[in-house]
Amino acid sequence: MRYLPLPLFLLLSVGGGGLIGLAVExxxxxxxxxxxxxxxxxxxxAPVWGTLYIFIGFAGWRVWRSGLGAAHKLWWLQLALNFAWPPVFFSAHTLGAALIVILALDAAVVAFMAATWRTERISALLFLPYLAWVAYASLLNAALWWLN
Structure with a gap:
C-alpha cells in the first residue's frame, strides 16, 4: 500500500511537466x-526536465509517505511555480514576470530542501540537481530579460 501512490506522484510531475511542455509554443x-x-x-x-520531474515525483512521494506536512506543502508550492513558469515565459512573453516566478521557484526549492534535510535527506538530495538547473535557468531568464 505504501508504494501505490508512487505512480501517481510520478504521473503528476512527469505527466504534468510534459503536458505543459506540449501546451506552450x-x-x-x-x-x-x-x-x-x-x-x-x-x-x-527535454532530457534534463524529464529526469528532474522523475526526481521531483519521487521526492514528493517520499515526503507524503513520511507525513512531513510543511515539506509537503512546499513540494506543492514548487510544483505550482514550476508549472506556472512556461506559460508566463513562453505564452505570455513576459520575461520580467517569468523571472519573478522562477526566483520564487528557486526559493521554494531551497525551502523544501531545508525542510527535509534532517528528516528526509533523500528527498532533499533528489532536489539538489533540480536546484542547480533552476538556478541556471534563473540566470538564463535574467540574461534573456536583460538582452531583450
Missing amino acids: TGGWYADLAKPSFNPPDWVF
Whole structure:
C-alpha cells in the first residue's frame, strides 16, 4: 500500500511537466530572442526536465509517505511555480514576470530542501540537481530579460 501512490506522484510531475511542455509554443518567438553565450541547445531541455520531474515525483512521494506536512506543502508550492513558469515565459512573453516566478521557484526549492534535510535527506538530495538547473535557468531568464 505504501508504494501505490508512487505512480501517481510520478504521473503528476512527469505527466504534468510534459503536458505543459506540449501546451506552450517555444519556437518562433523564442528563436528570435537575443541569447547569451551560455544558452544551451534546444535538445538539452527535454532530457534534463524529464529526469528532474522523475526526481521531483519521487521526492514528493517520499515526503507524503513520511507525513512531513510543511515539506509537503512546499513540494506543492514548487510544483505550482514550476508549472506556472512556461506559460508566463513562453505564452505570455513576459520575461520580467517569468523571472519573478522562477526566483520564487528557486526559493521554494531551497525551502523544501531545508525542510527535509534532517528528516528526509533523500528527498532533499533528489532536489539538489533540480536546484542547480533552476538556478541556471534563473540566470538564463535574467540574461534573456536583460538582452531583450
